[in-house]
Amino acid sequence: MTRIAIVGVAGRMGRTLVNAVQQDAGATLAGGVVEPGSSLVGTDLGELAGVGRLDVTAVDSLEAILDDVDVLIDFTSPQVTLANLAACAAYGKAIVIGTTGLDDEQLAELDGYRDRVPMVFAPNMSVGVNLTLKLLETAAKALGDEGYDIEVIESHHRHKVDAPSGTALKMGEVVADALERPLKEYGVFERVGQCGPRSDREIGFATVRAGDIVGEHTVMFATEGERIEITHKASSRMTFAKGAVRAARWVAGQGNGRYSMQDVLGL
Numbered sequence: 001m002t003r004i005a006i007v008g009v010a011g012r013m014g015r016t017l018v019n020a021v022q023q024d025a026g027a028t029l030a031g032g033v034v035e036p037g038s039s040l041v042g043t044d045l046g047e048l049a050g051v052g053r054l055d056v057t058a059v060d061s062l063e064a065i066l067d068d069v070d071v072l073i074d075f076t077s078p079q080v081t082l083a084n085l086a087a088c089a090a091y092g093k094a095i096v097i098g099t100t101g102l103d104d105e106q107l108a109e110l111d112g113y114r115d116r117v118p119m120v121f122a123p124n125m126s127v128g129v130n131l132t133l134k135l136l137e138t139a140a141k142a143l144g145d146e147g148y149d150i151e152v153i154e155s156h157h158r159h160k161v162d163a164p165s166g167t168a169l170k171m172g173e174v175v176a177d178a179l180e181r182p183l184k185e186y187g188v189f190e191r192v193g194q195c196g197p198r199s200d201r202e203i204g205f206a207t208v209r210a211g212d213i214v215g216e217h218t219v220m221f222a223t224e225g226e227r228i229e230i231t232h233k234a235s236s237r238m239t240f241a242k243g244a245v246r247a248a249r250w251v252a253g254q255g256n257g258r259y260s261m262q263d264v265l266g267l
Protein backbone atom coordinates (compact mmCIF):
# COMPACT_ATOMS: atom_id res chain seq x y z
CA MET A 1 0.00 0.00 0.00
CA THR A 2 1.53 3.34 -1.06
CA ARG A 3 1.09 6.08 1.57
CA ILE A 4 0.34 9.31 -0.25
CA ALA A 5 0.22 12.90 1.02
CA ILE A 6 -1.23 15.74 -1.07
CA VAL A 7 0.11 19.30 -0.99
CA GLY A 8 -2.37 21.96 -2.06
CA VAL A 9 -5.09 19.61 -0.84
CA ALA A 10 -7.73 22.38 -0.73
CA GLY A 11 -7.22 23.29 -4.39
CA ARG A 12 -9.16 22.11 -7.46
CA MET A 13 -6.71 19.26 -8.08
CA GLY A 14 -6.05 18.64 -4.37
CA ARG A 15 -9.69 17.83 -3.60
CA THR A 16 -9.97 15.64 -6.70
CA LEU A 17 -6.82 13.81 -5.65
CA VAL A 18 -8.31 12.92 -2.25
CA ASN A 19 -11.15 11.23 -4.13
CA ALA A 20 -8.75 9.46 -6.52
CA VAL A 21 -6.57 8.11 -3.68
CA GLN A 22 -9.71 6.82 -1.96
CA GLN A 23 -10.75 4.96 -5.11
CA ASP A 24 -7.34 3.28 -5.56
CA ALA A 25 -7.04 -0.06 -3.74
CA GLY A 26 -3.23 0.19 -3.73
CA ALA A 27 -3.00 3.63 -2.14
CA THR A 28 -3.86 5.19 1.19
CA LEU A 29 -4.17 8.85 2.19
CA ALA A 30 -1.43 9.70 4.70
CA GLY A 31 -1.94 13.45 4.90
CA GLY A 32 -2.84 16.72 3.23
CA VAL A 33 -1.15 20.12 3.39
CA VAL A 34 -2.84 23.51 3.05
CA GLU A 35 -1.31 26.97 2.86
CA PRO A 36 0.41 28.10 6.12
CA GLY A 37 -2.10 29.78 8.43
CA SER A 38 -5.10 28.52 6.44
CA SER A 39 -8.43 28.36 8.30
CA LEU A 40 -8.75 24.80 6.94
CA VAL A 41 -6.05 23.39 9.27
CA GLY A 42 -7.67 20.55 11.26
CA THR A 43 -10.44 19.97 8.69
CA ASP A 44 -11.13 16.35 7.80
CA LEU A 45 -9.75 15.76 4.27
CA GLY A 46 -12.67 13.53 3.26
CA GLU A 47 -15.15 16.22 4.28
CA LEU A 48 -13.06 18.85 2.49
CA ALA A 49 -13.20 16.78 -0.70
CA GLY A 50 -16.87 15.84 -0.28
CA VAL A 51 -16.25 12.08 -0.03
CA GLY A 52 -17.21 11.55 3.64
CA ARG A 53 -15.13 11.49 6.82
CA LEU A 54 -11.63 9.90 6.47
CA ASP A 55 -10.15 10.76 9.89
CA VAL A 56 -7.11 12.39 8.28
CA THR A 57 -6.91 16.13 8.88
CA ALA A 58 -5.32 19.02 7.00
CA VAL A 59 -2.01 20.39 8.32
CA ASP A 60 -0.02 23.44 7.25
CA SER A 61 3.45 21.98 7.76
CA LEU A 62 4.74 19.30 5.40
CA GLU A 63 7.56 18.39 7.78
CA ALA A 64 4.94 17.41 10.41
CA ILE A 65 3.74 14.47 8.29
CA LEU A 66 6.59 13.48 5.94
CA ASP A 67 7.98 10.72 8.18
CA ASP A 68 4.80 8.68 7.61
CA VAL A 69 4.56 9.26 3.86
CA ASP A 70 5.97 7.31 0.88
CA VAL A 71 5.11 9.73 -1.92
CA LEU A 72 4.05 13.37 -2.04
CA ILE A 73 1.71 14.59 -4.78
CA ASP A 74 2.11 18.30 -5.51
CA PHE A 75 -0.24 20.40 -7.66
CA THR A 76 0.43 23.92 -6.34
CA SER A 77 2.61 26.72 -7.72
CA PRO A 78 6.27 26.82 -8.85
CA GLN A 79 7.77 28.29 -5.64
CA VAL A 80 5.79 25.96 -3.38
CA THR A 81 6.75 22.95 -5.49
CA LEU A 82 10.46 23.78 -5.29
CA ALA A 83 10.27 24.12 -1.50
CA ASN A 84 8.51 20.74 -1.32
CA LEU A 85 11.18 19.13 -3.51
CA ALA A 86 13.82 20.32 -1.04
CA ALA A 87 11.84 18.75 1.80
CA CYS A 88 11.53 15.45 -0.11
CA ALA A 89 15.31 15.43 -0.68
CA ALA A 90 15.93 16.06 3.03
CA TYR A 91 13.51 13.30 4.14
CA GLY A 92 14.31 10.78 1.36
CA LYS A 93 10.78 10.78 -0.09
CA ALA A 94 9.48 10.49 -3.66
CA ILE A 95 7.32 13.14 -5.31
CA VAL A 96 4.84 13.47 -8.18
CA ILE A 97 4.72 17.04 -9.54
CA GLY A 98 1.84 18.30 -11.67
CA THR A 99 2.51 22.01 -11.20
CA THR A 100 2.96 24.00 -14.43
CA GLY A 101 4.23 27.49 -15.20
CA LEU A 102 7.84 27.06 -14.04
CA ASP A 103 10.23 29.48 -15.76
CA ASP A 104 13.65 28.44 -17.12
CA GLU A 105 15.42 29.17 -13.84
CA GLN A 106 12.85 27.21 -11.83
CA LEU A 107 13.04 24.30 -14.27
CA ALA A 108 16.82 24.22 -13.86
CA GLU A 109 16.41 24.22 -10.06
CA LEU A 110 13.91 21.35 -10.27
CA ASP A 111 16.22 19.41 -12.55
CA GLY A 112 19.01 19.80 -9.99
CA TYR A 113 17.11 17.37 -7.73
CA ARG A 114 17.18 14.50 -10.26
CA ASP A 115 20.05 12.75 -8.44
CA ARG A 116 18.54 13.27 -4.99
CA VAL A 117 14.83 12.45 -5.31
CA PRO A 118 12.67 9.98 -7.28
CA MET A 119 10.30 12.40 -9.07
CA VAL A 120 7.67 12.24 -11.78
CA PHE A 121 7.24 15.67 -13.37
CA ALA A 122 4.60 16.02 -16.08
CA PRO A 123 2.41 18.92 -17.23
CA ASN A 124 -0.44 16.53 -17.86
CA MET A 125 -1.07 13.23 -16.08
CA SER A 126 -3.91 11.96 -18.26
CA VAL A 127 -3.32 8.78 -20.27
CA GLY A 128 -5.04 10.39 -23.27
CA VAL A 129 -2.74 13.41 -23.43
CA ASN A 130 0.36 11.25 -23.13
CA LEU A 131 -0.84 9.05 -25.97
CA THR A 132 -1.58 12.22 -27.95
CA LEU A 133 2.08 13.27 -27.52
CA LYS A 134 3.06 10.07 -29.37
CA LEU A 135 0.57 10.78 -32.16
CA LEU A 136 1.96 14.31 -32.48
CA GLU A 137 5.51 13.06 -32.88
CA THR A 138 4.38 10.78 -35.73
CA ALA A 139 2.31 13.54 -37.37
CA ALA A 140 5.10 16.11 -37.11
CA LYS A 141 7.62 13.76 -38.71
CA ALA A 142 5.23 12.97 -41.57
CA LEU A 143 3.88 16.48 -42.22
CA GLY A 144 6.10 19.10 -40.65
CA ASP A 145 8.55 19.58 -43.49
CA GLU A 146 5.89 19.19 -46.21
CA GLY A 147 4.48 22.72 -46.12
CA TYR A 148 2.06 22.28 -43.23
CA ASP A 149 1.68 25.22 -40.81
CA ILE A 150 1.66 24.12 -37.16
CA GLU A 151 -0.44 25.85 -34.51
CA VAL A 152 -1.18 24.83 -30.90
CA ILE A 153 -4.48 26.05 -29.40
CA GLU A 154 -5.42 25.53 -25.74
CA SER A 155 -8.51 26.43 -23.66
CA HIS A 156 -8.85 26.42 -19.86
CA HIS A 157 -11.04 27.73 -17.04
CA ARG A 158 -10.96 31.40 -16.04
CA HIS A 159 -8.92 30.72 -12.85
CA LYS A 160 -5.79 29.36 -14.55
CA VAL A 161 -2.77 31.56 -13.82
CA ASP A 162 -0.15 30.40 -16.36
CA ALA A 163 -0.17 30.56 -20.17
CA PRO A 164 0.29 28.83 -22.48
CA SER A 165 -0.61 25.72 -20.49
CA GLY A 166 2.18 23.31 -19.58
CA THR A 167 0.53 20.76 -21.85
CA ALA A 168 0.47 23.14 -24.84
CA LEU A 169 4.16 23.87 -24.31
CA LYS A 170 4.92 20.15 -24.08
CA MET A 171 2.96 19.47 -27.28
CA GLY A 172 4.89 22.28 -29.00
CA GLU A 173 8.16 20.86 -27.68
CA VAL A 174 7.39 17.35 -28.97
CA VAL A 175 6.64 18.74 -32.44
CA ALA A 176 9.66 21.06 -32.30
CA ASP A 177 11.99 18.20 -31.29
CA ALA A 178 10.64 15.96 -34.07
CA LEU A 179 11.34 18.71 -36.61
CA GLU A 180 14.57 19.98 -35.05
CA ARG A 181 13.06 23.47 -34.72
CA PRO A 182 13.91 24.69 -31.20
CA LEU A 183 10.85 26.36 -29.62
CA LYS A 184 12.99 29.23 -28.31
CA GLU A 185 13.69 30.10 -31.97
CA TYR A 186 10.50 29.01 -33.76
CA GLY A 187 7.75 29.41 -31.12
CA VAL A 188 5.41 32.39 -31.70
CA PHE A 189 3.44 33.25 -28.56
CA GLU A 190 1.82 36.54 -29.55
CA ARG A 191 0.38 38.09 -32.71
CA VAL A 192 -1.01 41.58 -32.49
CA GLY A 193 -1.33 44.59 -34.81
CA GLN A 194 0.59 44.66 -38.11
CA CYS A 195 2.47 41.47 -37.37
CA GLY A 196 2.78 40.37 -41.02
CA PRO A 197 2.13 36.92 -42.53
CA ARG A 198 3.26 33.82 -40.71
CA SER A 199 6.62 32.29 -41.64
CA ASP A 200 6.79 28.70 -42.90
CA ARG A 201 8.59 27.17 -39.97
CA GLU A 202 7.07 28.92 -36.96
CA ILE A 203 5.05 27.02 -34.37
CA GLY A 204 2.22 29.26 -33.16
CA PHE A 205 0.44 29.20 -29.78
CA ALA A 206 -3.02 30.56 -28.93
CA THR A 207 -4.69 30.66 -25.51
CA VAL A 208 -8.37 30.79 -24.46
CA ARG A 209 -9.44 31.39 -20.82
CA ALA A 210 -13.17 31.06 -20.16
CA GLY A 211 -15.68 29.70 -17.65
CA ASP A 212 -15.12 26.21 -16.29
CA ILE A 213 -13.26 24.53 -19.20
CA VAL A 214 -11.24 21.70 -17.63
CA GLY A 215 -8.59 21.56 -20.37
CA GLU A 216 -8.65 21.32 -24.17
CA HIS A 217 -5.68 21.13 -26.56
CA THR A 218 -5.55 21.05 -30.36
CA VAL A 219 -2.51 20.86 -32.59
CA MET A 220 -3.33 21.92 -36.14
CA PHE A 221 -1.33 20.97 -39.23
CA ALA A 222 -2.72 23.12 -42.07
CA THR A 223 -1.77 23.46 -45.73
CA GLU A 224 -3.42 24.46 -49.02
CA GLY A 225 -6.48 22.23 -49.37
CA GLU A 226 -6.50 20.36 -46.06
CA ARG A 227 -6.15 20.63 -42.31
CA ILE A 228 -5.44 17.94 -39.75
CA GLU A 229 -6.35 18.61 -36.12
CA ILE A 230 -5.28 16.38 -33.25
CA THR A 231 -7.41 17.26 -30.22
CA HIS A 232 -7.62 16.14 -26.61
CA LYS A 233 -10.50 17.30 -24.39
CA ALA A 234 -10.56 16.66 -20.65
CA SER A 235 -14.05 16.82 -19.17
CA SER A 236 -13.14 15.93 -15.57
CA ARG A 237 -10.08 16.58 -13.36
CA MET A 238 -10.37 12.95 -12.29
CA THR A 239 -8.40 11.96 -15.42
CA PHE A 240 -5.39 13.97 -14.15
CA ALA A 241 -5.84 12.78 -10.56
CA LYS A 242 -6.02 9.08 -11.48
CA GLY A 243 -2.85 9.50 -13.55
CA ALA A 244 -1.09 11.19 -10.63
CA VAL A 245 -2.01 8.38 -8.22
CA ARG A 246 -0.80 5.83 -10.79
CA ALA A 247 2.47 7.80 -11.03
CA ALA A 248 2.78 7.86 -7.22
CA ARG A 249 2.44 4.08 -6.98
CA TRP A 250 4.99 3.67 -9.78
CA VAL A 251 7.59 6.13 -8.48
CA ALA A 252 7.49 4.60 -4.99
CA GLY A 253 9.48 1.70 -6.49
CA GLN A 254 12.03 3.79 -8.39
CA GLY A 255 15.49 5.12 -7.57
CA ASN A 256 16.43 8.80 -7.71
CA GLY A 257 15.71 10.34 -11.12
CA ARG A 258 13.45 12.67 -13.05
CA TYR A 259 10.74 10.65 -14.78
CA SER A 260 7.87 11.57 -17.14
CA MET A 261 4.37 10.15 -17.55
CA GLN A 262 5.72 8.38 -20.64
CA ASP A 263 8.02 6.45 -18.27
CA VAL A 264 5.12 5.68 -15.92
CA LEU A 265 2.88 4.46 -18.75
CA GLY A 266 5.63 2.67 -20.66
CA LEU A 267 4.87 4.66 -23.83
Ligand SMILES: NC(=O)C1=CN([C@@H]2O[C@H](COP(=O)(O)OP(=O)(O)OC[C@H]3O[C@@H](n4cnc5c(N)ncnc54)[C@H](OP(=O)(O)O)[C@@H]3O)[C@@H](O)[C@H]2O)C=CC1
Nearest residue numbers: 008010011012013033034035075098099100123124125240
Ligand atom coordinates in the same frame (compact mmCIF):
# COMPACT_ATOMS: atom_id res chain seq x y z
N1 LIG B 1 -0.12 17.93 -14.51
C1 LIG B 1 -1.45 17.88 -14.61
O1 LIG B 1 -2.03 16.86 -15.03
C2 LIG B 1 -2.25 19.06 -14.14
C3 LIG B 1 -1.60 20.16 -13.67
N2 LIG B 1 -2.30 21.18 -13.11
C4 LIG B 1 -1.52 22.25 -12.50
O2 LIG B 1 -1.59 22.12 -11.09
C5 LIG B 1 -1.46 23.40 -10.47
C6 LIG B 1 -2.61 23.62 -9.51
O3 LIG B 1 -3.82 23.68 -10.21
P1 LIG B 1 -5.22 23.85 -9.46
O4 LIG B 1 -5.46 22.74 -8.51
O5 LIG B 1 -6.22 24.13 -10.52
O6 LIG B 1 -4.94 25.20 -8.64
P2 LIG B 1 -5.58 25.70 -7.26
O7 LIG B 1 -5.23 27.13 -7.13
O8 LIG B 1 -7.01 25.30 -7.19
O9 LIG B 1 -4.80 24.83 -6.16
C7 LIG B 1 -3.54 25.14 -5.61
C8 LIG B 1 -3.65 25.01 -4.12
O10 LIG B 1 -2.35 25.13 -3.52
C9 LIG B 1 -2.52 25.84 -2.30
N3 LIG B 1 -1.28 26.36 -1.78
C10 LIG B 1 -0.66 27.54 -2.04
N4 LIG B 1 0.47 27.65 -1.31
C11 LIG B 1 0.57 26.51 -0.57
C12 LIG B 1 1.51 26.01 0.39
N5 LIG B 1 2.59 26.72 0.73
N6 LIG B 1 1.27 24.81 0.95
C13 LIG B 1 0.19 24.08 0.62
N7 LIG B 1 -0.75 24.49 -0.26
C14 LIG B 1 -0.55 25.69 -0.86
C15 LIG B 1 -3.53 26.94 -2.69
O11 LIG B 1 -4.10 27.51 -1.55
P3 LIG B 1 -4.76 29.00 -1.67
O12 LIG B 1 -5.85 28.88 -2.68
O13 LIG B 1 -5.21 29.26 -0.26
O14 LIG B 1 -3.63 29.88 -2.10
C16 LIG B 1 -4.53 26.10 -3.50
O15 LIG B 1 -5.49 25.49 -2.66
C17 LIG B 1 -1.36 24.40 -11.62
O16 LIG B 1 -0.01 24.69 -11.89
C18 LIG B 1 -1.99 23.65 -12.80
O17 LIG B 1 -1.57 24.10 -14.05
C19 LIG B 1 -3.65 21.17 -13.04
C20 LIG B 1 -4.35 20.10 -13.53
C21 LIG B 1 -3.70 18.96 -14.14
Ligand SMILES: O=C(O)C1=N[C@H](C(=O)O)C[C@H](O)C1
Nearest residue numbers: 100123124160165166167215
Ligand atom coordinates in the same frame (compact mmCIF):
# COMPACT_ATOMS: atom_id res chain seq x y z
O1 LIG C 1 -4.51 24.46 -14.74
C1 LIG C 1 -5.18 23.49 -15.19
O2 LIG C 1 -6.37 23.34 -14.92
C2 LIG C 1 -4.49 22.51 -16.04
N1 LIG C 1 -3.20 22.63 -16.18
C3 LIG C 1 -2.34 21.76 -16.89
C4 LIG C 1 -1.54 22.49 -17.93
O3 LIG C 1 -1.15 23.65 -17.70
O4 LIG C 1 -1.27 21.92 -18.99
C5 LIG C 1 -3.00 20.49 -17.36
C6 LIG C 1 -4.46 20.57 -17.63
O5 LIG C 1 -4.69 20.96 -18.95
C7 LIG C 1 -5.26 21.40 -16.62
